[in-house]
Amino acid sequence: MLSTSAAARGSFEFDCIDADFADGVEGVITQAFTEPVTKPFAVVRIVTTPRRLEELAGGPGLPGNWFSLEIGPKGSAASMPTWHAQLQLNGFPSHSRGVTSNITYIESDEGGGPARPRPQSIGAAVADQVTVPSAIIAACALPSATNTLQAIAGILSSVAKVTTLRIKDVGQASFSSPCDKYGKTLLHYDVGFPISFNGHTSPKKFDIDPAEKPVVVLSHWDWDHLHAAFLHPHLMECVWIVPEQKLGPGAARLAHILAAKGGLLIHSTGVSTVFPSGEIAHANGPQGNLNNTGLTVQVELESGRFALLTGDVDYRFLTHSGVRPINHLIATHHGARFDSGSAAIPAPVSGSGKLLLSYGGHNVYRHPHPEALKLHAGAGWVNQVPTARYGALPRGDREVN
Template sequence: MYYSRYKRLFPGDVLVCIEELNIQDNTVLFDFIDSNEYTTFTDLINRAFDLTKPSMVLLNNYQGRPIQENTIYSIKPETIQSWSEQVNNSEDLNSFLIGYIIDVSNAGSEIFDSSVSLNDFLDWRLNYYMNGYGDSSAIPFHRKGKLSVTVRDVGQGNWNEINFNDETKVVYDAGAPMNASKPAVLNIIGNRNVLYKRAKPILILSHWDKDHYHSLLGMSNVDLQNNFSAFVCRDRVPNLTSRILFGRLNSSLGPSNTYSIPADVRRARGGATFFRNLNSLNNQIIIYNAQYHKNRNISGIALSVKSKKESIILSGDAHYEQVSRDILAHLNYRHRNNLVVPHHGGKAGTYVYKIPPLVRVKNAIISVGANRYGHPNTSYIGALHLAGFSIHQTNIAQNDITIYL
């Protein structure tokens, strides 16, 4: 049912976006589609409404019906009211991301009632301020100097740096694990506030998933202003947390330095979405934009970085098929190719990596930490080995991994 009709019929229901369903742990993480829904939630559980504190809600001991991630569901007000005595507040959780933990083991009925579709009008209303900022063709990606890429050891998250003469000029994601405490996130940030203040890199967010932007929540507005010269992201934000973060970055850097890129229109149904390069294939750093899909992983922004002798693909959480067909195919010159493995070595579609005739593979780097998802997947590890990659994992190295190009 569309939002406008649903709200007319059930004005008191709260609409939330499912960020993660963990079947093994029986947990659900959700956020609110906007501040209005969050206000209703805080009223129902008798808590203060405060947008300076995290809003995501973690449900423990969830035994309800299967639900889909990246989908909007409604929750009845009486269900939320029943949680008022079981809520652990953000002050107790010490998290930049999660504001509430609720034990729902005694839930007497289904928690998530109906899925709700945002119609075009509401999509525009929620995201209008993200459109039209900056011209992506003007992003200064072509630079000179000794080139390297660092895959940071951030645990179960993603944070990559593109360096020229050992100075970071592009940051691709700045994530941290979902359950990382505030001190843990600040430790991951470490000395980057100092290094970035001098280097002023461009910040590129592959997609709006929590493990790709969690560390940004641990930076103050002053840090964001000092650390980055520009911000590149997907234009549609899925939830309140990402909406607030976008607003902070846009305010800190200014609209002229904010490049919110709409997904390409997808006309065919089924299969993986396609990437399209947004700048010249002659550049050292090439930015790729995916088509729209409900699954954020395959509808994000990817990069390739190349020198005369080596290249590396920063894939975010894209699928191998996309990377092989739309990015690797552009790198058919005599050199060695490196890959930052998609999705922490986890689910990324069927393994397809068609190596062009002139290319030899070198390193496959996996950014991964302790997790309950089975990352990295052994079948992908085996396929990468068979392809000739030397595999390196941040959780085994217990350190950042730098590839010199």
């Protein structure tokens, strides 16, 4: 939500595939996910209130729900402000602004969603029928994999003797790397970079060694946690450990690319994986919620301190097997508000805790939220260090050890 008023608007982002490309042509849909094409994929951002979106579309703007959108440069006074970014070889570097003149809920890939409504016009003519081939939903499933937790544990066996945790300044996104005493990256936790809607928050310079190809642990399949793979394609040559989640078209395309390279390891739900310097756990939030069913990582540094990397998971859904004294915490969801209270926040070791906040200044989501920062401070995280510029502190990477 973008404010706390009674009529608060929200920022709704849709991972899309062009209907004209996909309509009823199953073979073409399949090719789109297996060939190096970008044309049919896009991300659309709509700003409106949750109530208005549901009234117009006939279904809530929740993960797992599918919608038909009609967007253009102009509309009526009732149209919704919309930003449209088409996928390029380097991701989503630019967008155009227009309006959504029609939106219709189609169905849910989780089952049990509302019945399909009659299309409602908000300014333009509406087609008599809106259909979506079942092949689209099928193509967006994670590619099948025979990988086991043993394979994941094996590839993580070399992640040992972590000296430093580096939280990279990637603007409004998430990208962290445990490193050894020589500065060599041992693992990436998320490889995010802002898409065009938050492109103004990107750093002017972002250095990453293409010769380094450590394992990538993906918290969840949101673009601000994986977008750097399109700007730095060598990241697609890494092995990725990913959560078992339902995907949108663009995220599914990346999953198929990784699977074709033999680099996709799917971490099963309900389990954790211990490695020499830490543990990966699968959050146990509601099924279908990408944020709260993601992967979180606990890292033990050579100093004996512990760091907790949470992605966008609400703290009450953390499932790490051991209760560790946490010295460093990367705030969930870039410092956004979260539903659980301060009691769910892992407590810091007295006098040594650092709360790291990965966000970009003046981002469109208005992260971090003062309420979230206050809750963290109340839980003992008073030393709050952002990657964005803060007072006299310039923006930049942050390191803890």
